[in-house]
Amino acid sequence: MRRKIGNYIIILSMITGSCGSQGEKVKNVSWPDIQAPVAAIKPYTRIVHGDTVVDNYYWLNDYFKKGPDSASVIDYLQEENVYTAAMLKSTEPLQMKLYNEMKARVKEKDESVPYLENGYYYYRRTDEGRQYFKFCRKKGGLDGTEEVLLDVDEMAKGMAYYAVSGLEVSPDNRYLAYGVDTVSRREYVIHIKDLQTGEVMKDRIMQTTGGGVWAADSKTLFYTHKNPVTLLSEKIKRHVVGTSSAIDVEVYHEKDNTNYIGVSKSKNGKYIFIESEGTLSSEVRYLRAEQPNEAFRVFQARQNDVLYSVTALDDRFLITTNKNAQNFKVLSCALDATNQDNWQDFIPHCEDVLIEGVDEFKDFLVVSERKNGLTNLTIHDLKNKTSYPLDFGEPTYTVRPSVNVEYNTDVFRYGYTSLVTPASTFEYNMRSKEKSLLKQQEVLGGYNKDEYVTERTFAKVRDGVLVPISLVYKKGTKKDGSAPLHLYAYGSYGASMDPSFSSARLSLLNRGFIYAIAHIRGGEEMGRQWYEDGKLQKKKNTFTDFIDCGKYLIDNKYTSKGHLYAEGGSAGGLLMGAIINMAPDLWNGVIAAVPFVDVVTTMLDETIPLTTNEYDEWGNPNEKEAYEYMKSYSPYENVEAKEYPNLLVTTGLHDSQVQYFEPAKWVARLRALKKGNQVVLLKTDMDFGHGGASGRFDYLKDQALEFAFILKLEGITE
Template sequence: MSPEATPDVVPHPPVADRRPTTREIHGETRTDDYEWLREKDSEDVVAHLEAENAYTEARTAHLADLRAAIFDEIKARTLETDLSVPTRNRGYWYYGRSFEGKEYGVSCRVPVSDPDDWTPPQPAQDCAPDEPALPGEELLLDLNALAEGHEFFSLGGSAVSPDGHLLAYSTDVVGDERYTVRVLDLRTRELLGDEITGVLGGATWDRDGGELYYTTTDEAWRADKIWRHRLGTPQTDDELVFHETDERFWVGTGRTRSDRFLMVASGSKTTSEYHFLDAEAPEKGLQVFAPRVEGLEYNLDHAVLGGQDRFLVLHNHTGDDFELATAPCATTAPDAWLPLIAHDSAVRLEDVDAFAGHLVVHQRSQGLTQLRVLELGDDPAAPVTDDYLVEFDEEVYTVGSGGNPGFHQPTVRLGYTSMAIPSSVYDYDVRTRELTLLRRTPVLGGYDPADYEEHRLWAPTEDGEQVPISIVCRRGARADGPIPVLLYGYGAYEASIDPYFSVARLSLLDRGAGFAIAHVRGGGEMGRRWYDGGKMLNKQNTFSDFIACARHLVDTGWTTPERLVAEGASAGGLLMGAVANQAPQLFGGIVAGVPFVDALTTMLDASLPLTVTEYDEWGNPEDDPTVYATMRGYAPYENVIATDYPPILAETSLNDTRVLYVEPAKWVAKLRATAVGRRDVLLRTEMSAGHGGVSGRYKSWHDRAFSLAWILDRMGLADPAAD
């Protein structure tokens, strides 16, 4: 079916009532016809959302077979009964298992048989669900059993106690990200009486395994309190360890890899502060490392350098792209931090992992991720004996470390992927400098990365920047001219959308489409200046960059506007709404997931979840007229005009606590009332999910199949005859 075709019977779209509300702000009267949709528990609101869902289902009914085909393709390419590479920690190898027909996985472990052997054991790939994959296998958690009877299920986190006997895990069965922590005795398989509710994420054990530290939020959904829970006592007796009273800041906690320090991190978008609790001197309590100074950001970790205990400080005190320094394990002023890796404006230092014999630095340069190894020696005056990058050959790729819990381990577990190469797990042995591929996620059906081509393009902007674009398609797909392209973007919070592989994406590529990521300003791909260039009063650069990338793809013959579809979610949904207003003629369709499209209204209401903590990202439009005028100029909901918008699919979740469902609901209502021409706008609301959408892998596959079918329809690839 072509993009212009419609079903034989076109239902009428829901029409939201206009119920105007007004507000005076900075000398301007704002009138909002659809703010009444914010009343989540109102029968009128629920009825409207359900009517929108029914309309969307009717308008996309002709894609039912395509959705089923895409789901089947995802399923057929996925090894459903599978195992992860075991990770070693405290005398055990830990791994996950998944099974055909099951929405969720299970976690398992086996004892380490040889303490000197760091080669992960090879689990049996073809064993039945009731058979062990390795001798001595012990089941930790069966998420399918925990999810039974719930429409939604999410595991917030799990942590085994230092002695290996207890497992603390947290679950959310609503989608609002308020978790309940329980403790399982792994020796008896019985739950302890402890139950901690209202937790954000998981919990952290103390070094002795008798206490748990956890985080809770205030009414604005800001993580503000750290608590200590002693096993066997009621939650009402838990001790408040730290309370962050500044509404711009949030808190979190965790143990260092060395196990010596418990860290409490407090931070805003622009400022950091760490407190530490020394397990070898607990009587000193929490101590501040460096008191907060506006604009000073730092991360803190513990290392042993030249035989001496030191803090590693990754900070921006000497430059925007960060420096790695060392300091005593005590309160230390920034001027006393000693550089280990000096600031370099061409290299953005992002993180550091400390091990007994080496450090692993996460950095990026020219838009690509890199891993840097610093080997350590015994000389306190010169603790670093070598400093080098782990090298890879591909033009476009993403690399990072993970699954490295052991302080004394001689290997580094790496994750590697590109848009054509499935997620790959390597072990890098620092002693021999050998890189060993342990596993590459299988893609069934004869998949070959060589059948696809990846490129890094650079789109020029009007202000002289070059915006990187990562793009993939089937090899030779452009031989006959332009192809349909799905262009994805985000551009906020210094989050980098690095190249990644997707099984579901193959359903696009194998039908002749391309997939591209626009690495726009507001993200962190090109260093801190890239982030600063797309936030606050510079936010328009994010939208202009995306438009520049779209035009570059058209001008260089990759695609045409009619077959170019844009997609973004959350803050990327704000991007979608802005480019729909500013360059509707460039796109044949737009998908906006959980979109932050009513940004001005949200940022004008300090009582809403997360608003105050977002001031350093977007500004405070209530107090600052310049910020108000800037946001008023780009906020999608504010700038809907009488133009012919491309077809739009907005997707949201009723229980989302980050971007409330009301934002896309209001946006769609205003688009329908204001736009001219096609007015082809759909709203799809998951009535039992949160910000991340539905839970369970099969449900998520169906969810993605829905979006991909709509995208293919916009591209003119929905008809099998077009393949």
């Protein structure tokens, strides 16, 4: 059956490159001569819509299902970890070098930009050598006495994983509510700290999303409760400080298991909102924050194919919606007449501008937009009824609203970054139109952005659509096909992968790599239609877009087949699985992080977290047409007896988003069927989940491992 790994002294040289395109070269890569683990075959038959499928590795879900093979699953995953470590042992000095140089760029003793809320300046600071942060405040001004509200470094001592979320101070400044996850399944316990006494109270609110919203009385906390099995956000409850969570009142129960729910508060502090949203439809309920015991009212009943969100101003509500407006528009209504019959135009729909959100202030509105694949901010003066966009001046960049908690202010903060510009926080006076840089991420070791080049280009894909690609590389990098290129994408849920700076990425760029992001369909970079054209029965556009972007980069001499590498995570890991099935010879190496690769099996199992929420994204396989389309691209279902690229697959045992068994099954099937000598490696983090390590330095070890993998394939050892 499975074979334990013994000594790995014998070295076997293998050829992992191929010849043909200009700039390609044959690379001799030495790997230890070790037999890979072999997963036991235990046939399981699935019959759906008259289609019979035998799944030899279905048993690998037993640890998740608490089945009879639970212990065997752990043994297998540990064998895979030992194998991966042995295969990459020669890279350990490089991994350590990469980790040290990436860590050396991080300013260890640092502090976030303070923000003013209700008379206090709040900020986070980090100390040298510590993994986490301290959440602090000063009263009245920045020269005041520091009050450490949470010392997460101390709280996390002795924990393999520790995440703090949803920090919310009550309106009277007395209580701090916060969520803690020590398992890495995004299931938080909410605690409440009395900031007057320093006591963490006995309140323990289990199975939450981590965040809470305070009512105006500073004693009532609304929070989102999760289903303990499916982890779906299912209920909104009301908790009173100092009482047992066992008596918390359920104020809302979402019956549609395809929707996510959450609770929030308007910036002016007057309203509490419950949002229920699926991929295609949403509904909002609202309550005056000063009346926490009253019932929530429906703002506008949900409708098929209509999304909307609500923003509260002092004299009206604003509604951002796609009703008769694919790229969204903004409407307004009176505070006492919220039905859609009362909605009036405020910002009209524009065919080539996607409205992504609004940030409200007493006299101004900041609208986050996207045009031609680039983000933008437009300022609206509510009194003068004028508007103007901000200008940023780089070919490819990302701009987003920053922390803006004050309603009665003329000052707006935004974050700005690009592939060569470190994360920067600006403050902009909307009345005087003056801006100032408050903070820019400091990169230790002498980073100079002028030593790097960023580009934006468009690949014409097979159906004639132009797909944007953002690139960065070090000056002097040749475009003759000889440069190695790392191509990244995601392409799902309408999530746009906008260009941003990474100090860790410098370790690749400084070794001659080009880094590129393919803004493929399934994201929302080019507007709402861009997303619609990359989901459900059009999902394959996501995969072919990525493949065609790879071919474009080869054709235009940015790289060549022997030097092209791909990476994606989660739904982007699905992308990786699909593209190696569809175009296996295009990539020299692929990294698939926490990959969603067993689409059909997962989407048929409603006990798996997130499954029912995803029907509008992937389809419901209980319907024959959706089942057949999913099966036609699901990576696990389509593994064949052919040569695949070198592959590094990572997962987490406690992953709540993509369960560990999907990548484990995929690797087992690839090993059983693939031809050739390319390596397939699986690394399971036995302590963490979907996001990896919680410490601010630990994740760099994972980054170093991934970089070392592709550097080894490229023949780079230093």
